[in-house]
Amino acid sequence: MAAVHGDVHGHEHDDHHPSGIMRWITTTNHKDIGTMYLWFSFAMFLVGGTLAMGIRAELYQPGIQILEPELFNQFTTLHGLIMVFGAIMPAFVGFANWQVPLMIGAPDMAFARMNNWSFWLLPVAATLLVSSFFVPGGAAAGGWTFYPPLSTQGGLGVDLMIFSVHILGASSIMGSINIITTILNMRAPGMTLMKMPLFVWTWLITAYLLVLVMPVLAGVVTMLLTDRHFGTSFFNAAGGGDPVMFQHIFWFFGHPEVYIMILPSFGIVSEVIPTFSRKPLFGYSSMVYATASIAILSCVVWAHHMFTAGMPTVGQLFFMYATMLIAVPTGVKVFNWTATMWRGSMSFETPMLFAIGFIFLFVIGGFSGVICAIVPIDIQVQDTYYVIAHFHYVLVSGSLFALFAGAYYWIPKWTGRMYNETLGKWHFWLSMFFFNLTFFVQHFLGLAGMPRRIPDYNLQFADFNMISSIGAFGFGSTQLLFLYIMINCIRSGEKAPQKPWDGATTLEWTHLPTPAPYHSFEKPPVVN
Amino acid sequence: MHNQDTQKKGSASIWQIAKAVMFAFMGIRKKSDLENDAATLTPAQVIIGGIIGAVLFVLGVMFVVRLVVS
Numbered sequence: 001m002a003a004v005h006g007d008v009h010g011h012e013h014d015d016h017h018p019s020g021i022m023r024w025i026t027t028t029n030h031k032d033i034g035t036m037y038l039w040f041s042f043a044m045f046l047v048g049g050t051l052a053m054g055i056r057a058e059l060y061q062p063g064i065q066i067l068e069p070e071l072f073n074q075f076t077t078l079h080g081l082i083m084v085f086g087a088i089m090p091a092f093v094g095f096a097n098w099q100v101p102l103m104i105g106a107p108d109m110a111f112a113r114m115n116n117w118s119f120w121l122l123p124v125a126a127t128l129l130v131s132s133f134f135v136p137g138g139a140a141a142g143g144w145t146f147y148p149p150l151s152t153q154g155g156l157g158v159d160l161m162i163f164s165v166h167i168l169g170a171s172s173i174m175g176s177i178n179i180i181t182t183i184l185n186m187r188a189p190g191m192t193l194m195k196m197p198l199f200v201w202t203w204l205i206t207a208y209l210l211v212l213v214m215p216v217l218a219g220v221v222t223m224l225l226t227d228r229h230f231g232t233s234f235f236n237a238a239g240g241g242d243p244v245m246f247q248h249i250f251w252f253f254g255h256p257e258v259y260i261m262i263l264p265s266f267g268i269v270s271e272v273i274p275t276f277s278r279k280p281l282f283g284y285s286s287m288v289y290a291t292a293s294i295a296i297l298s299c300v301v302w303a304h305h306m307f308t309a310g311m312p313t314v315g316q317l318f319f320m321y322a323t324m325l326i327a328v329p330t331g332v333k334v335f336n337w338t339a340t341m342w343r344g345s346m347s348f349e350t351p352m353l354f355a356i357g358f359i360f361l362f363v364i365g366g367f368s369g370v371i372c373a374i375v376p377i378d379i380q381v382q383d384t385y386y387v388i389a390h391f392h393y394v395l396v397s398g399s400l401f402a403l404f405a406g407a408y409y410w411i412p413k414w415t416g417r418m419y420n421e422t423l424g425k426w427h428f429w430l431s432m433f434f435f436n437l438t439f440f441v442q443h444f445l446g447l448a449g450m451p452r453r454i455p456d457y458n459l460q461f462a463d464f465n466m467i468s469s470i471g472a473f474g475f476g477s478t479q480l481l482f483l484y485i486m487i488n489c490i491r492s493g494e495k496a497p498q499k500p501w502d503g504a505t506t507l508e509w510t511h512l513p514t515p516a517p518y519h520s521f522e523k524p525p526v527v528n
Numbered sequence: 529m530h531n532q533d534t535q536k537k538g539s540a541s542i543w544q545i546a547k548a549v550m551f552a553f554m555g556i557r558k559k560s561d562l563e564n565d566a567a568t569l570t571p572a573q574v575i576i577g578g579i580i581g582a583v584l585f586v587l588g589v590m591f592v593v594r595l596v597v598s
Contacts, residue, residue: 192566193566194562194563194566283556285557285559285562286555286556286557287555289551289552289554289555289556289557290555290556292552292578293552293553293554293555294555296553296578296581296582296585297553297585299582300582300585300586313597314590314593314594314597317593317596317597318589318590318593321589321592321593322586322589325589328554328555329553329554329555332554332555332556333555
């Protein structure tokens, strides 16, 4: 079965690609581009994380100690924007670049040059975003959701943010078109849609969601730009506009965006759990159907972010019911993962630990989401730390933990070397401990009424904030351990066998040597 | 596309499409039914069925809401 035609064909081409910096600037190879996406997103993760450390340092004690309120608001805004658009989304595109062609038996992505372009737009956008701290007036400070009127009143930093979002959106749309075309047109013979690995399925559906909602985001930031500079009044009540319309348009993008960040995580976890349970995924077809269902439902629930913005009761009830119904297909997924592990021959290497950690903590985030969906409760917890706790349980212990699981799972295939298992387990347990220390207590802060986006707070919130800050510093430092583990693996890890995980069944493990050759699947494999 | 079961593609009845879409909304499907779906449904049928299903879902929730507030 181990036909290794990929590397046989690959060697002759390997000698021809440019070396040094030009290799990376001009590359059209999906593996190179995937690697760049992953390093870029990790760099942005460190930048966004540094901002988070600043936020938590300020909140360590009541009173203003380190950051002036204006700068604090810039930190919270840029932390959100950088983590969402600079870290989590590009990281998943990096995984897609590496894994989609390998998992469907394709030689590369469908539009290889566009792939290069989609990546190289990112550093430009990131530069705009980060440099906005140094322009007069500082960076955007109206929150990552940049609601008007704050965003129409802000300084040059808001314009830089708007252009940055434009560029990031263009990059995402190009990336999605590439992924959709690759999956639909370049599968190996015999790889029917319903035989595709679940990671590929979740990315196909995510890519459609991206194509659907990214233009909406581009539209709304353009309207903001024309309101700011060209005399329009889309969101200006004095000119006949409506600031609440911004919220509707933004969240029509924003809620599917949440699923854009979680569906590929579902895909990664659906690869990792069966491998380390040594059983096929329970209910594969249900997983595909549930993913499609979640994607469709995600487009009709947006106004649950706006229950306090003013809405008729029928509107509140509609969005409350629709939101709670998403728990059904999501629950199906959680049951399927659990059923996959049931009576499996399980082992607990680092990817599996992160995948199980994902299920455990994502369920907590999911439940607090259902709680937030209930209108009377949401009216109480809106804009409090309860919401902060909720979405960090979904995005950190959800998306980020899945990214870690995927990184540990596939790093042997990418580099040909094994990571240090002991350190990997340390990374998991420290992350698990410090994550919960940081964010679990924020539920209590929120329920007690502590508002989000404030640099100072009432004395009654002091203890939990101190605990949360200690957790955050621990969590931040732990991620440096991840960086060390990865560098150590790339430079001096033990040589990895072709299939280090004996439960793995997808093409990259069964049909390719380790590390995956520079050019793989020039002749498509035949899938039975 | 490399589907081998092209001979019966598109032969599904409206009820079959509706059933596939309804089960998709819940996120569950028996394996034998799925294989039957994969053999008889075309992507266009599923997409159109899904859009109609989404509209019906929205109308259904709206109906329940009206019922609750009336």
